[in-house]
Structures are given as C-alpha cells and as structure tokens.
Amino acid sequence: xxxxxxxxxxxxxxxxxxxxxxxxxxxxxxxxxxxxxxxxxxxxxxxxxxxxxxxxxxxxxxxxxxxxxxxxxxxxxxxxxxxxxxxxxxxxxxxxxxxxxxxxxxxxxxxxxxxxxxxxxxxxxxxxxxxxxxxxxxxxxxxxxxxxxxxxxxxxxxxxxxxxxxxxxxxxxxxxxxxxxxxxxxxxxxxxxxxxxxxxxxxxxxxxxxxx
Amino acid sequence: xxxxxxxxxxxxxxxxxxxxxxxxxxxxxxxxxxxxxxxxxxxxxxxxxxxxxxxxxxxxxxxxxxxxxxxxxxxxxxxxxxxxxxxxxxxxxxxxxxxxxxxxxxx
Numbered sequence: 001x002x003x004x005x006x007x008x009x010x011x012x013x014x015x016x017x018x019x020x021x022x023x024x025x026x027x028x029x030x031x032x033x034x035x036x037x038x039x040x041x042x043x044x045x046x047x048x049x050x051x052x053x054x055x056x057x058x059x060x061x062x063x064x065x066x067x068x069x070x071x072x073x074x075x076x077x078x079x080x081x082x083x084x085x086x087x088x089x090x091x092x093x094x095x096x097x098x099x100x101x102x103x104x105x106x107x108x109x110x111x112x113x114x115x116x117x118x119x120x121x122x123x124x125x126x127x128x129x130x131x132x133x134x135x136x137x138x139x140x141x142x143x144x145x146x147x148x149x150x151x152x153x154x155x156x157x158x159x160x161x162x163x164x165x166x167x168x169x170x171x172x173x174x175x176x177x178x179x180x181x182x183x184x185x186x187x188x189x190x191x192x193x194x195x196x197x198x199x200x201x202x203x204x205x206x207x208x209x210x211x212x
Numbered sequence: 213x214x215x216x217x218x219x220x221x222x223x224x225x226x227x228x229x230x231x232x233x234x235x236x237x238x239x240x241x242x243x244x245x246x247x248x249x250x251x252x253x254x255x256x257x258x259x260x261x262x263x264x265x266x267x268x269x270x271x272x273x274x275x276x277x278x279x280x281x282x283x284x285x286x287x288x289x290x291x292x293x294x295x296x297x298x299x300x301x302x303x304x305x306x307x308x309x310x311x312x313x314x315x316x317x318x319x
Binding site: 021024025027028029031032034035036044047048053054057058060061062 | 238239240241253255256259260261263278280
C-alpha cells in the first residue's frame with residue numbers, strides 16, 4: 001500500500017463523519033506525509049498500519065471527552081467499552097420484563113407449585129394408606145373372630161376356623177398398624193425436614209456468597 | 213513502556229511540546245517530539261490535537277512552506293493556563309508516587 005492508497009482508503013472509511021472533520025483529518029495526514037518527506041513514506045505507512053486504525057482513532061476523538069472512555073497505549077488509542085447501563089434504564093427494563101413475562105411466569109409458576117403440592121400430597125397419602133390398610137386388616141380380623149364366635153355353636157369346626165383366621169388377621173393387622181405408624185413417625189418428619197431444607201437452600205446459598 | 217498514558221497526561225505532553233515553539237509547530241514535528249518522551253503511534257496525536265483545538269487550547273494557522281500550505285499549531289492563553297494546571301498537578305502527583313517508591317526502598 002502506498003500513500004495514495006492509504007489516503008484513499010482513509011477517506012472512504014471516514015465517509016460517515018461530518019465533512020468538516022473528514023477534511024481536517026485528511027489535511028492532517030497529507031501534511032504529515034509531506035512534512036516527513038518521501039524518504040520516510042514507507043516507514044510511516046508501515047507504522048500506521050491499516051487505515052482502519054487511523055480512522056477509528058479519528059472517530060474516537062470525535063466523541064465526548066472522557067477520561068474513562070479510553071487510553072493511549074503504546075499501540076495507539078485503546079477504547080474501553082463504555083458503560084451502557086443506567087439506573088433508570090435498568091428499572092424500565094425490569095418493569096418491561098415483568099409486564100411481558102407475567103402472562104407466562106404466573107401460570108407456569110402456579111402449575112409448578114401445583115405439581116409440587118400434588119407430589120407431596122401423594123407421598124403423605126401413601127403413608128396414610130398404609131396405616132388405614134393395616135387398621136382395616138385388624139378390624140377385619142376382629143370382625144371375622146366375632147363371626148367365628150357366633151358360628152361356633154351351630155357349626156363348631158367352621159366357627160373355630162373363622163375364630164382362628166380372625167385372630168391371625170387381627171395380629172397381622174396390629175403388627176401392620178404398629179409398623180406403618182412407626183414408618184410415618186420416622187418418614188414424615190424426615191420428608192418435612194427435607195422440604196424445609198430445599199426451601200431454605202437458596203437463602204443459605206446467598207448468605208454464603210455474601211459472607212464469602 | 214509499562215505505564216499507559218491517560219488522555220489528560222497526553223494532553224499535557226502535547227501542550228508542553230507545542231508551547232516550547234514560540235512560532236508554533238506542525239503535526240509531524242509534534243509527533244516526533246512527543247515520541248522522544250513516550251512511545252505513541254503515528255495516528256495517536258491527530259485526535260488529541262483536534263480536540264485541544266476544539267477546546268480552544270490550541271489555535272491553528274496555515275503558512276506557505278515549500279510551495280504548499282503547512283498547518284501550524286500554537287498554544288492559546290487558555291491552553292497555557294491549562295498547561296500550568298497540568299504542570300502543578302503533575303508535580304504533586306509524581307512527587308507523591310516518587311515518595312512512595314523511595315519510602316519503599318528504605319523500609
């Protein structure tokens with residue numbers, strides 16, 4: 001690339017700035033090459049590198065004077081990302097997100113809560129069903145025993161059989177009742193503790209972060 | 213160089229370089245003079261000169277030289293005031309830093 005090519009490309013890269021600024025910049029670089037002399041042309045072109053860099057610096061200089069917006073390094077002007085957030089913008093964005101998201105978030109949230117509640121209810125009902133089944137077993141045993149006692153006079157053998165079956169059923173029912181109640185005593189507090197732990201986890205996590 | 217030159221310091225350096233020439237000086241020479249002190253690229257100074265000119269710290273005039281117009285830069289009264297401010301700030305700033313470094317050496 002020679003001087004003419006460099007200047008032509010620089011000018012084309014500066015088409016989107018005001019004409020006055022473009023003319024000033026082109027004049028500066030033309031002056032620069034003239035003052036350096038033809039013998040320095042190659043070295044200057046080599047040091048300038050791509051015209052896009054010079055163009056970027058010209059454009060960066062047009063912006064607001066701001067110490068935080070960039071630094072002049074050995075390699076030239078290094079633009080820092082300008083902070084694009086503002087408090088008001090953030091608040092407006094949050095409101096917008098809530099407004100747009102509400103029709104989706106609320107039904108989905110309600111559905112998720114419903115599913116969780118349903119699952120918990122199912123677990124509790126399973127344990128309750130064990131207890132009820134064991135109780136029913138025992139009750140049936142007692143009933144069969146009573147029927148056996150009533151039947152022992154007219155039909156001795158059948159009455160005794162029924163009484164025996166009733167006793168076995170009652171014992172099995174009582175054992176089941178005791179076992180299922182014990183199971184509930186152990187399992188239900190465990191489940192509740194688990195739920196509480198899951199619910200508190202996010203808050204604990206946040207505390208840990210805040211402390212850390 | 214390890215240290216980066218902030219925009220304000222570069223302004224100060226350019227003002228100081230231009231102020232040394234009573235008759236004014238031109239872009240290529242300013243760049244060469246600044247590069248005696250700090251390593252800046254050839255394209256770094258144009259935006260600085262342009263901005264200082266817009267801030268009325270530098271004034272420009274064109275003068276015939278070798279059959280063409282050469283643009284000269286000169287420090288204005290406002291530019292001189294700004295330069296003096298930078299000078300005082302620099303003495304305070306560099307003094308404090310030097311003190312820290314020296315203090316660190318003796319401790």
